[in-house]
Amino acid sequence: MSVTLVMLSNFFFSFGLNFLSQCLIKRNKFFKCFRALCCKGPPPARPEYDLVCIGLTGSGKTSLLSKLCSESPDNVVSTTGADNIRKYWSRYYQGSQGVIFVLDSASSEDDLETARNELHSALQHPQLCTLPFLILANHQDKPAARSVQEVKKYFELEPLARGKRWILQPCSLDDMEALKDSFSQLINLLEEKDHEAVRM
Numbered sequence: 182m183s184v185t186l187v188m189l190s191n192f193f194f195s196f197g198l199n200f201l202s203q204c205l206i207k208r209n210k211f212f213k214c215f216r217a218l219c220c221k222g223p224p225p226a227r228p229e230y231d232l233v234c235i236g237l238t239g240s241g242k243t244s245l246l247s248k249l250c251s252e253s254p255d256n257v258v259s260t261t262g263a264d265n266i267r268k269y270w271s272r273y274y275q276g277s278q279g280v281i282f283v284l285d286s287a288s289s290e291d292d293l294e295t296a297r298n299e300l301h302s303a304l305q306h307p308q309l310c311t312l313p314f315l316i317l318a319n320h321q322d323k324p325a326a327r328s329v330q331e332v333k334k335y336f337e338l339e340p341l342a343r344g345k346r347w348i349l350q351p352c353s354l355d356d357m358e359a360l361k362d363s364f365s366q367l368i369n370l371l372e373e374k375d376h377e378a379v380r381m
């Protein structure tokens with residue numbers, strides 16, 4: 182009788198330990214799942230970059246940035262007097278880590294020539310010449326839009342920007358995925374520049 186009780190007590194003791202350990206394992210799994218779903222905590226800090234966005238009046242800078250920020254571009258009014266402040270652009274260059282240049286790929290020949298001259302000036306400016314450039318050939322949805330290859334050739338980007346970090350991308354308000362991809366490529370260039378600075 183006493184042997185049977187000892188055996189039963191051992192059985193319940195071992196069963197209890199086994200059950201307890203299973204409960205602990207399940208509880209740990211539950212807490213891991215709970216932490217994964219509900220208690221992630223703040224996401225790791227992402228680097229922030231100061232970018233300067235330049236381009237002629239009507240190129241679509243404000244509309245593109247509004248759409249990127251999930252704001253409706255319908256109420257966007259073209260920035261007045263922008264052509265008059267082009268000579269002051271350089272005041273905004275200090276501290277910039279990257280450049281977004283927006284051009285109207287469907288503009289007149291005169292405006293395209295002006296945009297070409299302004300881009301050349303920016304690429305050669307002492308405060309910008311070492312920075313990554315994202316050049317957006319905007320208004321690709323318009324019938325008169327020039328292709329990226331036409332813009333690249335007209336703006337003489339290959340010889341002028343050789344050795345620099347630059348991306349030329351087509352864009353329009355109708356294709357936000359392409360625009361987001363363009364910004365992702367710019368971020369990659371900025372991060373590469375950061376890594377090179379750390380190695381130095």
